[in-house]
Amino acid sequence: MQQQGTDGTGEPLVAMRNVGLRYGTGPEVLRDLDLELAEGSFHFLTGRSGAGKSSLLSLLHLSRRPSRGLMRVFGHDMQDMPARDVPVLRRRIGVVFQDFRLLDHLSAQENVALPLKVANTMDAERIDEIVRELIDWVGLGQQAQARPPTLSGGEKQRVAIARAVISSPRLLLADEPTGNVDQEMGERLMRLFVKLNSLGTTIVIATHDLSLPGQYGYPLLHLEDGRLTHESGGTA
Amino acid sequence: MSVSELSLDRDPSSRFVPWIVAALSLMCAIALGTAFALASMTADWGRAASDQVTLRVATGDTDIPALVDQVAQLDAVSRIEHLPREQVARMLQPWLGDVAQVDTALLPLPALIDVRLKPGANTTELRALIADRSEITLDSADAWLAPLQDLAGLARLVAWVLAAVAVGAIMLVTVFATRSALVNQRQTVDLLRLIGAADGYIAKRFQRHGLRLALVGGIAGTVPGLIVIFFATAAARLQGAALLNGLTPSLAGWLAIAALPLIVALVATFTARVTVLKLLRASW
Ligand SMILES: Nc1ncnc2c1ncn2[C@@H]1O[C@H](COP(=O)(O)OP(=O)(O)O)[C@@H](O)[C@H]1O
Ligand SMILES: [Mg+2]
Numbered sequence: 464m465q466q467q468g469t470d471g472t473g474e475p476l477v478a479m480r481n482v483g484l485r486y487g488t489g490p491e492v493l494r495d496l497d498l499e500l501a502e503g504s505f506h507f508l509t510g511r512s513g514a515g516k517s518s519l520l521s522l523l524h525l526s527r528r529p530s531r532g533l534m535r536v537f538g539h540d541m542q543d544m545p546a547r548d549v550p551v552l553r554r555r556i557g558v559v560f561q562d563f564r565l566l567d568h569l570s571a572q573e574n575v576a577l578p579l580k581v582a583n584t585m586d587a588e589r590i591d592e593i594v595r596e597l598i599d600w601v602g603l604g605q606q607a608q609a610r611p612p613t614l615s616g617g618e619k620q621r622v623a624i625a626r627a628v629i630s631s632p633r634l635l636l637a638d639e640p641t642g643n644v645d646q647e648m649g650e651r652l653m654r655l656f657v658k659l660n661s662l663g664t665t666i667v668i669a670t671h672d673l674s675l676p677g678q679y680g681y682p683l684l685h686l687e688d689g690r691l692t693h694e695s696g697g698t699a
Numbered sequence: 700m701s702v703s704e705l706s707l708d709r710d711p712s713s714r715f716v717p718w719i720v721a722a723l724s725l726m727c728a729i730a731l732g733t734a735f736a737l738a739s740m741t742a743d744w745g746r747a748a749s750d751q752v753t754l755r756v757a758t759g760d761t762d763i764p765a766l767v768d769q770v771a772q773l774d775a776v777s778r779i780e781h782l783p784r785e786q787v788a789r790m791l792q793p794w795l796g797d798v799a800q801v802d803t804a805l806l807p808l809p810a811l812i813d814v815r816l817k818p819g820a821n822t823t824e825l826r827a828l829i830a831d832r833s834e835i836t837l838d839s840a841d842a843w844l845a846p847l848q849d850l851a852g853l854a855r856l857v858a859w860v861l862a863a864v865a866v867g868a869i870m871l872v873t874v875f876a877t878r879s880a881l882v883n884q885r886q887t888v889d890l891l892r893l894i895g896a897a898d899g900y901i902a903k904r905f906q907r908h909g910l911r912l913a914l915v916g917g918i919a920g921t922v923p924g925l926i927v928i929f930f931a932t933a934a935a936r937l938q939g940a941a942l943l944n945g946l947t948p949s950l951a952g953w954l955a956i957a958a959l960p961l962i963v964a965l966v967a968t969f970t971a972r973v974t975v976l977k978l979l980r981a982s983w
Binding site: 553577 | 706887889890891892893894895896897898980
């Protein structure tokens with residue numbers, strides 16, 4: 464494992480040692496994971512359907528605690544982290560869920576604003592301003608007032624991405640972001656992620672579509688049977 | 700943006716809550732009204748009767764003026780009066796007919812001595828003085844009021860228990876409604892947590908919801924409760940004996956009952972908060 468880890472100046476954004484995850488009393492769906500995500504890196508997380516990609520992302524966005532092993536996020540040991548301090552860490556992680564998880568009774572604009580509203584650190588006018596700018600940036604200016612059920616798959620995907628990036632997260636996780644859209648939209652979304660990465664955001668994109676990483680030079684994290692193998696991308 | 704992330708208003712599990720809270724608030728208001736009215740009534744009795752006693756001396760050779768002197772010297776006694784024989788005879792009028800026609804000297808009337816005690820004094824000294832004189836009996840209103848006081852006290856206790864049960868039931872209703880609302884909104888709640896909402900932020904939404912429902916229910920139950928208490932105690936005072944004269948809540952009592960919707964709303968707010976925080980904490 465070479466330069467997956469630190470970039471020489473500081474410690475990795477996320478580090479896992481010997482991490483395992485099981486659901487309830489079931490078998491371990493993730494085993495012996497060792498992983499480091501350097502600040503500013505871009506990874507594809509690959510593996511067949513059921514390999515554990517979404518499960519690994521759920522560990523990374525702190526919606527589950529590992530069943531065993533050590534995990535450090537933004538320099539904090541998660542084992543010692545009191546539950547009340549977790550929300551603040553979560554606000555620095557953006558997530559694009561495979562099924563979007565938009566709230567159907569809110570407009571696109573209100574959905575995008577949620578993370579800022581929930582963080583409760585900004586007044587409503589400032590939030591409105593940022594939201595409008597971001598909605599335009601993802602090309603949804605016309606649909607800002609629409610509710611998710613009336614949007615197409617690609618439009619929902621872009622609302623979900625806007626919501627994931629609105630609080631300028633240091634880490635952005637996306638689960639099969641190109642799975643629900645046609646190829647052209649998929650490429651547009653990928654350009655969006657590349658752009659965000661060039662602005663400094665650390666990115667992990669989970670996909671079962673092995674042809675996607677091939678077009679980019681980013682390193683792969685490959686899951687098989689709950690175990691991780693690190694592979695370099697096209698540039699290595 | 701004023702739109703709520705949690706669509707609790709449309710939550711079907713809370714629709715019944717104001718109705719139940721209203722019924723329980725009505726019960727609580729009436730129970731409190733009963734307790735407060737009984738309290739004022741018995742306080743009234745105490746004020747009227749407790750400082751007045753009568754010594755009854757059986758006919759015989761007792762030296763009444765000496766006894767009066769003895770009693771008058773007690774610390775507890777503020778005033779003493781030996782009732783004239785004619786007045787005692789007049790008290791017997793209902794039994795004897797017109798006493799003017801009767802030679803009262805022939806009647807074996809007891810001597811009656813009215814004793815007024817100083818405020819706050821008790822009858823211990825007086826009882827000690829007459830302890831070994833069997834011809835003298837001490838009559839006090841306390842003797843026949845005491846069982847009534849006990850009865851009223853028991854009724855007050857029952858009323859307080861009912862009020863407490865009503866409040867406890869409101870808490871239970873709130874717990875169940877909050878739990879089911881949380882289950883119905885599970886996906887939204889999970890999402891809010893994933894995008895960084897603190898437990899307190901989520902709890903606040905449920906608190907507000909509980910507060911609104913309980914306030915509406917509390918007002919809907921307390922207003923008719925106040926009306927019922929007013930007319931029921933007024934009717935009892937009009938029809939009943941002088942004993943019931945004081946049967947109405949004190950001003951503080953009325954205010955306490957009128958504040959019931961606020962109390963109920965606070966109880967529901969607190970209960971909803973604790974319920975949500977407890978459930979969320981169980982599931983990090
Ligand atoms: N919430 C869950 N409860 C129990 N088992 C789960 C849950 N989520 C995923 N799994 C199981 O964990 C394994 C990995 O699933 P997942 O992480 O969704 O894989 P992927 O995203 O790569 O398709 C699968 O066997 C799946 O059945
Ligand atoms: Mg998946």
